[in-house]
Amino acid sequence: AQSVTQPDIHITVSEGASLELRCNYSYGATPYLFWYVQSPGQGLQLLLKYFSGDTLVQGIKGFEAEFKRSQSSFNLRKPSVHWSDAAEYFCAVGGGTYKYIFGTGTRLKVLA
Amino acid sequence: DTEVTQTPKHLVMGMTNKKSLKCEQHMGHRAMYWYKQKAKKPPELMFVYSYEKLSINESVPSRFSPECPNSSLLNLHLHALQPEDSALYLCASSQAGIGTQYFGPGTRLTVL
Numbered sequence: 001a002q003s004v005t006q007p008d009i010h011i012t013v014s015e016g017a018s019l020e021l022r023c024n025y026s027y028g029a030t031p032y033l034f035w036y037v038q039s040p041g042q043g044l045q046l047l048l049k050y051f052s053g054d055t056l057v058q059g060i061k062g063f064e065a066e067f068k069r070s071q072s073s074f075n076l077r078k079p080s081v082h083w084s085d086a087a088e089y090f091c092a093v094g095g096g097t098y099k100y101i102f103g104t105g106t107r108l109k110v111l112a
Numbered sequence: 113d114t115e116v117t118q119t120p121k122h123l124v125m126g127m128t129n130k131k132s133l134k135c136e137q138h139m140g141h142r143a144m145y146w147y148k149q150k151a152k153k154p155p156e157l158m159f160v161y162s163y164e165k166l167s168i169n170e171s172v173p174s175r176f177s178p179e180c181p182n183s184s185l186l187n188l189h190l191h192a193l194q195p196e197d198s199a200l201y202l203c204a205s206s207q208a209g210i211g212t213q214y215f216g217p218g219t220r221l222t223v224l
Contacts, residue, residue, distance in 0.1 A: 034212065043116075043202055044155070044215040090154055098143060098168060098206075100213065102154035 002027050004093050006103035013081050014111045021076040021106050023091030033074040034092040034100070035065055044090065050074065061085070086110045115139075116216035118203050124222045127193060133219050135186040135203030143167075144186040145213065146178060147202040155202055161186060162208075193223045 005024045013019055025031060032051050036044040048059025055067040065076045074091060091103040116137045125131050135144065143162045147155035160168035161180040175197075177189040186203055200220055204213040 036215070041200070041218070041220060043118075043217040044204075046212060046214065049212055088152075094213075098145070098160045098162070099157060105152070105154055107152075 002093070002101050004091055004101050004103040006089075006091055006106050008106045009104070010107050010109065012109040012111060015083050016080050019076075019078045019081045019085070019108070021089050021091075021108070023074045023076065023103060025072050025074065025091075025093045025101075027072075027093050027095060027101075029095045032094040033065075033067060034094065035059065035063070035074075035076050036090045036092065037061075038088045038090065038105075040087075047076070047089075081108075081110055083110045083112060116203055116205055116214055118201075118216035118219050120219060121217070122220045122222075124224065125190065125193065126224050127195075129193075130189070130191045132190065133188040133201055133203075133221075135188075135205075135216055136184055137205040137214070137216075138184055139205060139207075139214070140183075141205035141207050141211070141214075142183060143206045143208055143211065144180060145204040145206075146186065146188050147204065147215075148197075149200040149202055149218070159188075190221075193221075195223050197221065198223045 003026045034049045035047040047063050050057045050067045089106045092100040094100045119134045146158040149155040158172045159178045164180045175192050179187040200218045202218045203216040206213045
């Protein structure tokens with residue numbers, strides 16, 4: 001079955017600390033992978049995506065993600081978190097059929 | 113420009129009202145989507161239009177009626193909604209089925 005798992009429902013980090021949000025997927029075909037961020041009451045903003053090529057992908061706002069096929073993972077990282085990064089983060093997998101499979105999301109809280 | 117616009121931002125309606133949500137994109141995308149998102153949940157796909165034709169209907173109740181008047185516009189007509197239909201309604205667009213989906217800011221719908 002196709003699925004996306006974000007094991008951490010909530011994560012709290014201090015401002016300036018590093019961040020890693022986990023995403024594991026189960027997908028039969030070559031996956032297209034995405035990370036989106038959503039501030040309260042807002043739409044989803046694309047942070048980065050992976051289709052093919054270099055497995056380390058750079059995105060906006062200083063985020064990066066690494067695709068590891070052997071581990072079926074696409075973890076999101078940021079070396080130094082800012083208070084404005086507090087939001088909900090969604091990992092998604094697509095495969096060319098219009099449908100995304102979303103993870104359940106990780107809510108990030110940033111301590112001043 | 114990767115902007116998808118949605119109007120209105122907020123909508124309050126009674127169960128006997130008829131209202132419409134509007135979505136617009138000028139990126140030349142040929143696929144457009146409606147999602148419903150409840151609090152603390154990932155978006156749920158409702159409808160997909162591809163080249164202005166309804167491509168996917170995720171068994172959505174008939175009180176939701178989508179319309180795609182042209183390649184830039186997507187409407188969602190609402191009639192006889194229930195309080196449980198209260199949610200954030202998100203529109204998205206992509207170049208095609210495989211493409212990255214870009215989301216609008218959403219319409220916060222409250223059904224009284």
